[in-house]
Amino acid sequence: MAIKLLQLLETGNTLRCAGPWNGSYAEGTRLYVSTGIDLGIEFAELDRWPTYRRLYHLHSQQTDLIERLMMERDFYRRECHQHARFGMVIRQLFGE
CATH class of the missing domain: 1.20.5 (Single alpha-helices involved in coiled-coils or other helix-helix interfaces)
Incomplete structure (x- = not known):
């Protein structure tokens, strides 16, 4: 997950992978997961x-x-x- 997150931050595009992280994107300080509902998490919360x-x-x-x-x-x-x-x-x- 950390590698995919770094790739996301580096490219600025949506993630292309299998599983629930497919279609995720970063905007500002939040990581959004494309699940049909607006679900996001602050990057600082990942450590918690x-x-x-x-x-x-x-x-x-x-x-x-x-x-x-x-x-x-x-x-x-x-x-x-x-x-x-x-x-x-x-x-x-x-x-x-």
């Missing part, structure tokens, strides 16, 4: 892609953790209510 990937995986892990913690909270809430009911029944049977 590894960070974006890490943040995506971190987001997935945090979402999974939150879901697990909510399930555990619900479990312990049910257990607490069940123990409280059993405690009330035992107290009624045996008194104070």
